[in-house]
Amino acid sequence: MVNFGKKLMADQIHEWKGYYINYKLMKKKLKQYLQQTEEGTEDRRLVIKEFSRMLDDQIEKIVLFLLEQQGLLASRIQELGEQRKVISGRSDIAKICELQEAYRAVGYDLLRLLRFVDMNATGIRKILKKFDKRFHSRFTDYYVMSRSNHPYSQLQQVFKHVGIVAVVGSLSRNLADLQNQGSDLSIYDQPSGVIKDPVIDQINASVDKLTHSTNFLQFLGQRALILQGDLPSEAEDRTDDQKYHFMSLLLNLINTFLYMVNTYIIVPTADDYALSLGAAATVCGVIIGSMAVAQLFSSVYFSAWSNKSYFRPLVFSSIMLFLGNILYALSYDFNSIATLLTGRLLCGLGSARAVNRRYISDCVPLKIRMQASAGFVSASALGMACGPALAGLLQTNFKIYRLTFNQNTLPGWVMALSWVVYLLCLWISFREPAHEAEDNHIAESTHSEHLVAENVEDGFIQPLLLSSKEKQDNDEDPDFDDCEESSEALHKPATATSIVSAYRLLTPSIKVQLLIYFMLKYAMEILLSESSVITTIYFDWSTSKVAMFLAILGLTVLPVNAVVGSYISNMFEERQILLASEIMVLIGVTLSFRFNRLYSVPQYVSSAIITFVSAEVLEGVNLSLLSRVMSSRLARGTYNGGLLSTEAGTLARVFADGTITAAGYLGEDQLLNATLLPSLLICIASIAATFLTYTTLY
Numbered sequence: 001m002v003n004f005g006k007k008l009m010a011d012q013i014h015e016w017k018g019y020y021i022n023y024k025l026m027k028k029k030l031k032q033y034l035q036q037t038e039e040g041t042e043d044r045r046l047v048i049k050e051f052s053r054m055l056d057d058q059i060e061k062i063v064l065f066l067l068e069q070q071g072l073l074a075s076r077i078q079e080l081g082e083q084r085k086v087i088s089g090r091s092d093i094a095k096i097c098e099l100q101e102a103y104r105a106v107g108y109d110l111l112r113l114l115r116f117v118d119m120n121a122t123g124i125r126k127i128l129k130k131f132d133k134r135f136h137s138r139f140t141d142y143y144v145m146s147r148s149n150h151p152y153s154q155l156q157q158v159f160k161h162v163g164i165v166a167v168v169g170s171l172s173r174n175l176a177d178l179q180n181q182g183s184d185l186s187i188y189d190q191p192s193g194v195i196k197d198p199v200i201d202q203i204n205a206s207v208d209k210l211t212h213s214t215n216f217l218q219f220l221g222q223r224a225l226i227l228q229g230d231l232p233s234e235a236e237d238r239t240d241d242q243k244y245h246f247m248s249l250l251l252n253l254i255n256t257f258l259y260m261v262n263t264y265i266i267v268p269t270a271d272d273y274a275l276s277l278g279a280a281a282t283v284c285g286v287i288i289g290s291m292a293v294a295q296l297f298s299s300v301y302f303s304a305w306s307n308k309s310y311f312r313p314l315v316f317s318s319i320m321l322f323l324g325n326i327l328y329a330l331s332y333d334f335n336s337i338a339t340l341l342t343g344r345l346l347c348g349l350g351s352a353r354a355v356n357r358r359y360i361s362d363c364v365p366l367k368i369r370m371q372a373s374a375g376f377v378s379a380s381a382l383g384m385a386c387g388p389a390l391a392g393l394l395q396t397n398f399k400i401y402r403l404t405f406n407q408n409t410l411p412g413w414v415m416a417l418s419w420v421v422y423l424l425c426l427w428i429s430f431r432e433p434a435h436e437a438e439d440n441h442i443a444e445s446t447h448s449e450h451l452v453a454e455n456v457e458d459g460f461i462q463p464l465l466l467s468s469k470e471k472q473d474n475d476e477d478p479d480f481d482d483c484e485e486s487s488e489a490l491h492k493p494a495t496a497t498s499i500v501s502a503y504r505l506l507t508p509s510i511k512v513q514l515l516i517y518f519m520l521k522y523a524m525e526i527l528l529s530e531s532s533v534i535t536t537i538y539f540d541w542s543t544s545k546v547a548m549f550l551a552i553l554g555l556t557v558l559p560v561n562a563v564v565g566s567y568i569s570n571m572f573e574e575r576q577i578l579l580a581s582e583i584m585v586l587i588g589v590t591l592s593f594r595f596n597r598l599y600s601v602p603q604y605v606s607s608a609i610i611t612f613v614s615a616e617v618l619e620g621v622n623l624s625l626l627s628r629v630m631s632s633r634l635a636r637g638t639y640n641g642g643l644l645s646t647e648a649g650t651l652a653r654v655f656a657d658g659t660i661t662a663a664g665y666l667g668e669d670q671l672l673n674a675t676l677l678p679s680l681l682i683c684i685a686s687i688a689a690t691f692l693t694y695t696t697l698y
Contacts, residue, residue, distance in 0.1 A: 004126050008119055016116060019065040021058050021123040027130065029054065034134050044135075051131065052143060055124070056154075062120045063154040069113050070167060076106050077170050084174065100178050107171055107199035110164070114206040121158050141695050172200050201368070244365050245431045248310075249372060251422075253379045255314060256356045258418055260383025261390065262321060262347060263291060264528070264554070265411040266328075268391045268547040271532045273408040277337045281533050282664025282671065288529045289657025290341050294348025295650045303354040303643045310363070311432045313355045318423040320350030322416050329412030332404050343412070354643055363433045378558060385554025390414070392547025407543055502644055509696040512689045513626050514648045516582065519686040520615040520622070521649040523585055523679045525656035527592075527611055528553075530675055533660075537668050538599050549605070553612050560616050569621070578621045579690055584614035586683045594672050 005023050012020050033051065036042035080102050087095050128140040147155040266273070270284035305313045327343030356376060364372045394410040405413065506514070531550060535541035541549075568577060588611030591603065626645065655678075663674035 004122065008123060011115075011119060013112060013116060016065070019061060020116070021062060021120045021127070023123045023127065026054065026058070026127045030127070030131060030134060037135075047135075048139060048142075051139075055127070055143070056147075059124065059154050059158060062117075062158060066113070066117060066158075070164060073106055073110055073113070073167050074170075077103075077167065077174070080106070081174065084178070096178055100175060103171055103175050103178070104199050107203060110167060110171070110203055111199070111206060114164070114203065117158060118206070124155075124158065138695060168200065168203050171203075175200065244363060244368075245433065247429045248431050248433070249359070249364060251314070251426055251430050252310075252356050252359045253372075253375050254422060254425075255317065255352055256376055257379040257383040257386075258415075258422060259317075259321070259351060259353065260380050261387040261418075262325070262415050264384050264387030264550070265391050265415060266387075267528055267550060268388050268532050268543050269407050269411065270529075271536065272543065273332070273340070274337070276332065276408060277335060277340065279337050280664050281536070282530075282661050283337070284533060285529055285657040285660030285662075285664075287340065287344060289654050289661075290344040291348035291351075292650050292653040292657065294345045295351040295353075296647060296654065298349045298351045299354045299643055299646050299650065302352050303358065306355045306358040306362075309432060310355060310359050311426075311430050313352055314426055314430065315423065317350040317352035317355070318419050318426060320346050322419040322423070324348075324350060325412040325416035325419065327412075329409040329416065330403075332406070332409045333402060353646060357646075377561075381554065381557035384557065385551050388547045388550035388554065392544045392551070395544060506644075507696070509693040510626065512686070512693045513622055514644065515689055516578070516618065516622050516686045517626075517645055518648045518652040519582075519679075519682045520585065520618050521652035522656045522682055523589060523611055524615050525653045526659065526675050526679055527608055529657055530660050530671070531608075534604070534672055537671070538604070539601055549608075553608070556609075556613055557616055560613055561620050564617050564620055568617075569624075574621050574625055575694060578618065578625065579687070579694070581614050581618035581621060582683065582687045582690060585611055585618060586680070586687065588612075588614055589676055589679045589683060592672070592676055599672075 005027070008020065008023050029051065033042060033047045037044055037047060080099060083102075084099055087099070128143060131137070131139045144155070267288060270287045271281040274283040274287060275281055302313050302317070324343045324346030327339050327346065329343075331337070331340035331343060360369060360372045360376060391407070391411055394414065395407050396410070397404075397406040399405065403409075528550060532541075532543075532546045535546055535549070564577070572580075588607050588609075591607035592611065623645065656675075659675050659678055660671075663671050666674050
């Protein structure tokens, strides 16, 4: 992995060379300051003052150049506007096409400017982080807080771009006008009919990445934890477009939806099925959780498999889920709890969510990747709601030959049929994209050969032993002194090669985020998996009532995220929402406890809604923070950030479902409180951990 200093030098636009952040100088000064403070010749407060002034000057240089370039782009748009007025009302196709290309040329120049800003913004973040690491301080907190809203500071201009948004708006309007040339209606009279141009889509995606703009789709998409890489080059954009196939993406999302339906369709009837096979009702925890146990392993091999193919893992997934559901349905007539658990294990081994995430990350162009990520989350949420709702509709009992079809077996038969239909559609319509792992290997090999050739020509091949003078020179060279991307990192692969190496890339704050994710998944799984048992014991609810209750809970996912993504996250910092949501989950879990013999429906339902909705809000903010701060080395590869979060969530489900079955041995009176106590303790631990790392959650 090339360190940032070298990447900055390699990727910068030559004619703009003098306007980039002088990252090399900043690192050199940082080293000097560190040496001086250790020797006692420089006061720490003066170092902070001088370094802050230097960084202020660098940011001012970037911002002034940015404003100058925005002005040039605005002038070009104004000139093109004069030309557009000349042909207004005429149907000169050649001239219209010429103007459209001219506007697109402005758009591509704007993209170059956005990449310029992105590189500088990354440089600012890295140098701040480097200061904190070298001096063991919280300089970043001080610098950002003191300058984020100060009238004299230009820090926000690097991340918030009012001028650029105005240029984008002008480009969009003029391109839309040219596309609607000859129409009697204004583009403002038919907003839904305005055709978006690809260059505008790329610009909007770039602005979103730079500003972390928060809207419903953006917020929802980040919940997929499909990490966004650097702004792509034009060549990478074209490669993404070649890989993209709408029908394949749709089938990928359908797989996500069906898997979530398959997971939750048995929840309302799992306890009844266990009783019919001679087991205790609380064995429903093992029945539901066995799928999650298998998913712990399937996530890893599916993630590895997706390095080579997307089609074959999806086919294998469909076959495993078909067989698993057949065994689940036949268990009733076989009167075998072992067959039932085997069926659920096979279903878990067919979990292709790692492939679903990876396909979107690798094969969907950046300009629509956020929408596809939002589609992934929406498909999961709808599947979670539709599973119990469908179970509520399957309230019948009949036989065909020796096969029994009732509320316990029909979920298996229905899902088996669904996977057969899906497999046929997959076989007919899915298109295997270009093999990225091979492409990367070829590209990396070619790059390495070129690098060696260039180094030999330029005399950069290092001797095995350096003289003291050469060693000193190299120490002064910032490229040999990068704490984040050290010389060792140059010899490491660009992606993590194991769960252990992936874990080592996690900072303490990210580990806390994964703990929070574990906590919320544990609390949600306890609530959902034991709902049928608890409501039967205390309220004598029927399967239909349980199914309706779970479906209503599932349907809250999208509206809750719409409110948070569109409004709440624009009013408060995400770390504030994170902490508030954790506290609300704690309140919901506490209210769920049975404090006396009278346990009412209002208490159970209200506490369940508080817990579930708060956990949903918490999940959105938690994964949104993770998607921003997780290492870029975890964006792709087998052991990526999505896999880590999936493993953390799946492990939580396994422990939760195991807790339900274990608590059953304490008796019905103790079941509810025994399962809620671990949730309470883990929630308290996560809140304490959040307080300890609160200042790093930016």
